[in-house]
Amino acid sequence: MERPTPFDDLDWTPERAHAFGARVLDLWTRYLEALPDLPVGRQQTGAQVRSHVLRPVPDEPLDDDEILANLEAIALERSTQTGHGRFMAYITGAGTVPGAPASLLAAGLNQNLGGGLLSPAATEIETHVLAWFAERFGLPAGSSGAFVPGGATANFMALTAARDALAGWDVRRQGVAAGPPLTVYASEDVHDTIDRAADLLGLGSDAVRRVPVDARLRMRPDALVEAIAADRAAGLRPICVVGTAGTTEFGAIDPLADLAEVAAAHGCWFHVDAAYGGPAAMVADLAPRFAGIERADSITCDPHKWMNQPISSSLVLFRDPARQHAAFTLETDYTRFDDEASAEMLLRYQWTPQFSRPFDALPVWVSLLAHGWRAFARRIAHDVELAAWLHHLVVEHPELEPTVTPELAIVAFRYIPGDLADRPEAADYLDTLNDRLVFTLQKGGRVFPSNAAYEGRYVVRACVMSYRTEAGDVEALVDEVVRVGAELDGRVRPVELAGV
Numbered sequence: 001m002e003r004p005t006p007f008d009d010l011d012w013t014p015e016r017a018h019a020f021g022a023r024v025l026d027l028w029t030r031y032l033e034a035l036p037d038l039p040v041g042r043q044q045t046g047a048q049v050r051s052h053v054l055r056p057v058p059d060e061p062l063d064d065d066e067i068l069a070n071l072e073a074i075a076l077e078r079s080t081q082t083g084h085g086r087f088m089a090y091i092t093g094a095g096t097v098p099g100a101p102a103s104l105l106a107a108g109l110n111q112n113l114g115g116g117l118l119s120p121a122a123t124e125i126e127t128h129v130l131a132w133f134a135e136r137f138g139l140p141a142g143s144s145g146a147f148v149p150g151g152a153t154a155n156f157m158a159l160t161a162a163r164d165a166l167a168g169w170d171v172r173r174q175g176v177a178a179g180p181p182l183t184v185y186a187s188e189d190v191h192d193t194i195d196r197a198a199d200l201l202g203l204g205s206d207a208v209r210r211v212p213v214d215a216r217l218r219m220r221p222d223a224l225v226e227a228i229a230a231d232r233a234a235g236l237r238p239i240c241v242v243g244t245a246g247t248t249e250f251g252a253i254d255p256l257a258d259l260a261e262v263a264a265a266h267g268c269w270f271h272v273d274a275a276y277g278g279p280a281a282m283v284a285d286l287a288p289r290f291a292g293i294e295r296a297d298s299i300t301c302d303p304h305k306w307m308n309q310p311i312s313s314s315l316v317l318f319r320d321p322a323r324q325h326a327a328f329t330l331e332t333d334y335t336r337f338d339d340e341a342s343a344e345m346l347l348r349y350q351w352t353p354q355f356s357r358p359f360d361a362l363p364v365w366v367s368l369l370a371h372g373w374r375a376f377a378r379r380i381a382h383d384v385e386l387a388a389w390l391h392h393l394v395v396e397h398p399e400l401e402p403t404v405t406p407e408l409a410i411v412a413f414r415y416i417p418g419d420l421a422d423r424p425e426a427a428d429y430l431d432t433l434n435d436r437l438v439f440t441l442q443k444g445g446r447v448f449p450s451n452a453a454y455e456g457r458y459v460v461r462a463c464v465m466s467y468r469t470e471a472g473d474v475e476a477l478v479d480e481v482v483r484v485g486a487e488l489d490g491r492v493r494p495v496e497l498a499g500v
């Protein structure tokens with residue numbers, strides 16, 4: 001047979017790699033320059049986006065100019081500008097500046113964090129960064145964890161470990177049907193990924209008992225005790241209490257110390273979903289609001305939220321490493337090492353539901369090296385101040401109605417045209433108006449809030465967490481809500497509510 005000749009089409013010389021990379025880097029720099037003046041969102045249909053950025057997958061290479069033109073259309077013309085200071089929606093961060101080149105390097109090195117053999121430095125960095133977070137939360141030295149694709153996965157892993165540790169039988173082998181139904185307790189305002197985790201784990205989403213909240217939207221410990229007692233009496237097996245440290249809709253912080261107490265008294269796992277609020281719990285001035293987080297068996301924290309890390313940067317921590325390992329370990333023949341080698345090597349594929357894993361810890365590591373933690377801590381405290389300022393503006397404004405006082409940096413309110421303030425029959429119309437107002441603002445391009453429901457009514461919701469947001473931006477939000485709200489009201493108000 002003939003000896004195969006070289007085929008190097010898929011490799012680029014370092015010079016070629018640099019030429020291409022430099023142009024991408026240049027585009028990113030132009031994006032940073034243009035960002036303040038780019039529309040935050042825009043009026044466009046899926047079809048318009050498709051016709052603008054898609055092209056047939058080619059069989060032959062395009063030249064760099066064409067590729068760059070495509071990347072430019074994606075970056076500058078058809079993306080929602082989540083990095084803009086007036087983007088305030090859905091707890092989505094801006095991405096740190098040093099995190100972006102770090103992501104490039106992480107992809108370039110392509111370390112596989114499934115096992116230390118394939119990623120020695122990366123595995124040590126991941127372990128080091130996890131330990132730093134764990135210490136900040138007050139977990140004991142030696143606790144474990146992993147970077148995961150998001151808070152949804154972190155919550156899923158925490159509930160998996162809780163289930164396996166506390167069901168009382170070998171659930172991993174025998175399944176959930178081998179014992180009594182297992183139940184989980186969380187606030188009415190818990191993130192819905194907890195329900196989905198219960199569903200994926202075979203518990204069923206009904207197993208998540210939604211415990212009533214108080215006037216500040218925090219889970220009521222007395223109601224929690226009652227719910228656990230009722231389920232016990234009915235022959236069910238309570239296994240886990242989920243406290244939320246910063247609810248997604250309004251930023252409420254459950255009374256974590258009380259919940260830890262109840263969980264301990266009833267032999268339950270205590271999970272804290274700090275996907276949103278976690279970084280604030282690490283800031284000295286804000287930490288007292290999170291007292292009790294240090295008693296968690298597991299914690300979810302998303303640095304891609306309030307630390308603005310590039311997506312995804314999310315982690316789950318476990319107080320007891322043995323329980324994390326027990327929930328996810330598996331053995332494959334082709335990854336077996338002798339005892340000496342295994343002792344040296346951390347095999348993280350045995351610690352998560354993933355197998356191959358990316359180097360998500362690098363952007364957060366580089367961001368911390370480049371900025372230092374103190375800049376993040378000060379920025380988070382600044383966001384809390386900006387949110388308080390926005391709430392104050394809302395309270396002062398005659399046509400804006402506040403909801404709860406913000407605990408962290410989420411502010412929610414309604415636009416109510418002056419002449420409809422005292423007309424109960426306008427309630428449904430005000431829902432429609434506020435709902436449409438949010439989407440109109442998003443497409444208008446000047447500000448980008450999102451929505452929420454408060455006491456069954458539509459509200460405008462702003463999450464202050466971009467390091468590019470300042471007082472002028474939250475003031476612009478107020479102005480735009482009132483201006484666009486009045487315009488919209490003039491167009492869509494039904495005749496029976498006509499002004500008097």
Ligand SMILES: *Cc1c(COP(=O)(O)O)cnc(C)c1O
Pocket residue numbers: 091149150151152153155191193244246247248273274275276302314
């Ligand atoms: C955002 C959020 C989640 C989901 O996290 P992802 O990173 O989006 O998967 C879970 N819980 C809370 C409290 C959140 O705010």
